[in-house]
Amino acid sequence: MKVIKSEQQWRELLSPESYQVTRQKGTERAFTGEYWDHFQPGIYTCVACGTPLFASDTKFDAGCGWPSYFEPLNPQNVREETDTSHGMVRTEVLCNVCDAHLGHVFPDGPPPTGLRYCINSLSLRFDPAE
Structure with a gap:
């Protein structure tokens, strides 16, 4: 089920940085996010709607300064779109439930x-394993 909110509702729900x-479609600076070097067992969910996105056992240290995963928890929970901003062609990753910009995927x-x-920490919330 799609989560749709007004821009005002998103602003009230999210921190200014996460918004x-x-x-x-912003990007946090490399090596500054809460989860870039975080390896506790659990699930990373969408900060905006709570959709489960990535499992800790798919997380790896890519050396890029952002949380990196080799696959989504459920491919139906993420969507990929072509991003031609900043003079390059990349593949943007979005939450398929609320359309939140998460980051980009690279081969x-x-x-x-x-x-x-390659996902922004500001797009994520972490739920530790029991």
Whole structure:
């Protein structure tokens, strides 16, 4: 089920920093996010709607300064779109439930997928394993 809110509702729900990343397609600075070097077992969910996005056992240290995963928890929970901003062509990753900008996916990750989902910490909330 899609989560749709007004811009005012998103502003009230999210911190100014998370709003800038998730609703305005911003990017946090490398090595500054809460989860770039976080490896506790659990699930990373969408900060805007709570949809489960990535499992900690798919997280790896890509050395890029952002949380990186080799696959989403459920492929139906994320959507990919072509991003031609900043003079380059990249693949943007969005929450498929609330359309939050999460980050980008690149074809330079580890096996088994060869993908690197490079995600902003400000797009995520962490739910530790029991």
